[in-house]
Amino acid sequence: MGSSVETLEFQAETRQLLRLVIHSIYSNKDIFLRELISNASDALDKLRLESLTDPGLTEVDTADLHISLETDKDARTLTVRDNGIGMSRDDLVELIGTIAKSGTAGLMEKIRQSKDAATAESLIGQFGVGFYSAFMVADKVTVRTRRAGTDTDTGTQWESDGEGSYTVQTVDGLPVGTAVTLHLKPADSEDDLADYLSESKIRQIVKQYSDFIRWPIRMAGERTGEDGSAEAGADTLNSMKALWARPRAEVTQDEYNEFYKQISHDWLDPAETIHMRAEGTFEYEALLFLPSQAPFDLFSQDTKRGVQLYVKRVFIMDDCEALMPNYLRFVKGVVDAHDLSLNISREILQHDRQIRGVRRRLVKKVLGAIKNMQANDAERYTKFWAQFGRVLKEGLIEDTDNTEALLELVSAASTHDPEKTTTLREYVGRMKDGQEAIYYLTGETRATVENSPHMEALAAKGYEVLILTDPVDEVWADRVPAFDGHPLRSIAKGQVDLDEPAEGDRSAEQARRDEEYAALLPWLTTTLSEHVKEVRLSSRLTTSAACIVGDTHDMTPTLEKMYRAMGQQLPAVKRILELNPGHPLVTALRTAHQANADDPALAEVAEIVYGSALLAEGGDLPDPARFTRLLTDRLTRSL
Known part of the structure; x- marks a missing residue:
């Protein structure tokens, strides 16, 4: 009933x-x-x-x-x-x-x-x-x-x-x-x-x-x-053949493609197929695929990894986290182990020495396949990197064992060619004589980075700068110390001195500038102390009046925002205001200060200089209404 x-x-x-x-x-x-x-x-x-x-x-x-x-x-x-x-x-x-x-x-x-x-x-x-x-x-x-x-x-x-x-x-x-x-x-x-x-x-x-x-x-x-x-x-009606258990020579690419589509629900053929067999003390077969297109939820918190675990062709689990690191979560496929217990749990897997060994080998195989694609088919690799480069760069933060292999894969925009990306290896091959560091600048968009005041001196002297616009770039570029012996250096942090005059000439020029600005710099540092920790002269500017930089080991504003968005409480990081000693606005401010250091209008000009530098790097003004009023009043008086 x-x-x-x-x-x-x-x-x-x-x-x-x-x-x-x-x-x-x-x-x-x-x-x-x-x-x-x-x-x-x-x-x-x-x-x-x-x-x-x-x-x-x-x-x-x-x-x-x-x-x-x-x-x-x-x-x-x-x-x-x-x-x-x-x-x-x-x-x-x-x-x-x-x-x-x-x-x-x-x-x-x-x-x-x-x-x-x-x-x-x-x-x-x-x-x-x-x-x-x-x-x-x-x-x-x-x-x-x-x-x-x-x-x-x-x-x-x-x-x-x-x-x-x-x-x-x-x-x-x-x-x-x-x-x-x-x-x-x-x-x-x-x-x-x-x-x-x-x-x-x-x-x-x-x-x-x-x-x-x-x-x-x-x-x-x-x-x-x-x-x-x-x-x-x-x-x-079906063959029920475990494709991964057959010799590679007996499997056609069409069969691989159909199997991939079956397990991934993807309509496109995979970008790469990895079929491997390990023999010895721990035997297993693996059939892995690199997709051609990133799934829409690649960066969703609920995204699962795509590798299934079988034991002796008996299905054990989907999305086996123990077999593939998070930054390779887009990899799809099957691993069939011969020597595991059928009722093995996820917790046991995480601590199993043999599974950790399988994971290391799978990761090296996947990174090796991506490297082969990069070496043998530049056009296909460019498309692949556009889909998965952002998630692969997470590995530079998570996987210190494979840092060098991942750095070889990094493809980034640069000032060398606006139409093409470049690898770090290609960048090093183009470095100027005597250049030690790999220069980079992070930002929200290519246009923002290219128009940044920080670029001026390097562009004028022909130095190539990597343009990094993915949020993850803020983290990995700061954590990776070097590539091929060359340190990675943000041109928005620390001192950047590209001039190479004779030692005596440099000392004389520095002494002259220090004397001319001896009074203005400490006054500006005090006037703007709510916003900056120091005001100093810049060697990185050629056309802009000022820019804002961080100390060598300071957290970038973008990274600070990211951590705050995740609920982390951080102390405010004050940065450094650098002035272009040859800019008319800066020299006029110096002259006005020498004439009457107590003029209240000078403090307003100082705020405008700071606010303009903040806007030029895409930053947020602390008080937009006040900045607009100061700028409007100043323009009105000049007309």
Whole structure:
């Protein structure tokens, strides 16, 4: 006996997503079957895994785990059935009735921004909502399921037409597992979907998208016996071959590409394939892929790593954090270890010496593959770095063991060529005679950096400067001491002296300048003490009146903002105001101060000089209204 039917409403976001799935996202409707088979495979994996550790599942039959595809041409239904872990009523409502945990708002925005169908199609799998693709071909979907480990044969039925609501009811007589039945849209709709009831069509879709699923995918119906006669039964449609266990020479790139798409839900081919086998005291196979395009949630807090762990071809876990560092979270693939316990936990993995050894080797293989791409295909590498360079640079902060390898990969904009990026190795090859440091400047945009006063002297003397505009650049460039023996030096910090006059000439020039500004500099330091810790003369300016710099070991303003945004309390860092002794404004200020040091207007000019220098580097004025008033009054008096 079943219970009364309960009608529930979809979340508003779910209704919006359903409309997009049905009308906008997929141009290739075949994908619905891949998504449903993938979900069924996950259910089988979970049952196998939980049966190893949950005493309540010891009676569950795991000897014949499989996926069945059943068609009824008269009723126009297609059913995808599995005998996996199944779902409870609460599971159904949480996983299907709502998708809040999947980041719906972000998905909707990405779909709206997508310029082509292929991009839009790739988004569904990334949010884990592929179940909804069933409504592209069905005007009603029925899910009947029973959770493994329950004492009775009572399960739950979920049903919806994909509009505003769904029904849930308790039903008796259900086997363990899940059956998803699609009631195909009628033939007089936009296009006839009867092909999806055809065995040949179903075989073609399974071969294309699900051939490497490790569980049998069976098609109910007639099959040919050994004597050529027709007999009842079910054919297995997929090869179930563990691609990673086959010799590389026997696998085609097309097979690699399809396997990658199956495990990643990506529509694009991978940028690189890494197939390796380790033998000896600890044996394992690994099949890893570098994507061509970064997933939209690469920098989301909830992003998971994409490497699956198997033991002797038995699935253990998705997103195995122990196998891949966070900065390589975009790597997809499979690692199949031969000598681990099947019921190994995440906590044990983190401390397992052999797993740490596997991780070190995998990281070196991945970085080596990226290096080979850089060396052999510059155009492909440029595209890859544009997608993943920002996250790879996180490794310069996290992974000190591979700092040198990661530095070799860094590709950055520079003043050498506005159209191309450069590697650090290329930069060093172009360094001027006698130049020791690799100069760089961080900022929000290339335009901001190029127009910074800090650039003036270096540009005038032909020194190349790296232009670093990713937020992570603020951290790694400050922490990495050197590349190939050359220190990395921010031109916005410390002293920058590019002049090379004779020692006696330098001393005489310095002494003359010090004498001319002996009174002005300490007065300015006192007047602006609320904002700066020192005012000094600059050797880095050629056209601007002033700039603001940090001490060699000071935190940059951008980094300070980042830490504050993360809730860290930091003391205010006062910086240094540098003046261009040859600028007319600075010399006029010096002359006015010599004439009347007590003139209150001089303090206002000092504030304007400081505020202008702050604006020139893209900083925030402490009191914009006051600065505007001072500047307006000054301009008015000059007219």
